[in-house]
Amino acid sequence: MSDSSTEPRYPAADGPYAASSRAGDLLFLAGQGPFLPDGALVEGPFAEQVRQTFRNLDAVARDAGSSLASAVRVGAYLSTMNHYEEFNRVMAEFFPHTRPARTTIPVDLRGFDVEIDAVIDLARR
Helix, strand or coil: CCCCCCCCCCCCCCCCCCCEEEECCEEEEEEECCECCCCCECCCCHHHHHHHHHHHHHHHHHHCCCCHHHEEEEEEEECCHHHHHHHHHHHHHHCCCCCCEEEEEECCCCCCCEEEEEEEEHHHC
């Protein structure tokens, strides 16, 4: 995050990696999960987990001077493909006018149902 004197806007990384990394005009956002900025898990329904995860990604992008609206690719990792249609509905809330490329993969997540990463085109600001 850009300013350590303010409250965090997304959860801190839980390993030896950055929340984002820039390469030219591309900003790679590390996977985010359904956690509040203090690290607490959103225990609500799947749709709320997805919304919080997208909010976290947007906060990371904003700290780098962009937003999730400039995403050109999204990677979605779901605990089960049974969530696929609901994920699509929630994702459409965050991308009403653009459709980034996306891959959706079922994975064994630990204690939550969704993780999302993204690639932002900084030239789209």
